[in-house]
Amino acid sequence: MNCFNNVTTNAGGIPYFSSTNTTIGTESIDIALGFRRIQPVGYFTVFIDDTIPTGTIATLPVTLTLNGTSRSLTLSDGTPVTAAELIGASLITVFNDRFKGLLILTSRTIV
Helix, strand or coil: CCCCCCCEECCCCCEEEEEEEEEECCCCEEEEECCCCCCCEEEEEEECCCCECCCCCCCCEEEEEECCEEEECECCCCCECEHHHHECCCEEEEEEECCCCEEEECCCCCC
């Protein structure tokens, strides 16, 4: 997992990434993934190393930075994911379709 080009997967082949940085700004929260070779379509699991702390403004939208580009994380209906959904969460599952511009939170977090 420490090698830049290697991606750890589970038994079903779903990639597992640890975030490299979580930035809480005034307009959004960005969870950065330090990998450049993420497949353009498919599911992946993210372990958030720096969880979003309690007390963070709950309405801040969440973005993920992957393959060098920050994109908004949404729910399946297109609604932006906000800090309220991820406060205290350390593990999320995401569906990515770079061709259609989709980055969808597929796991609901329970804190």
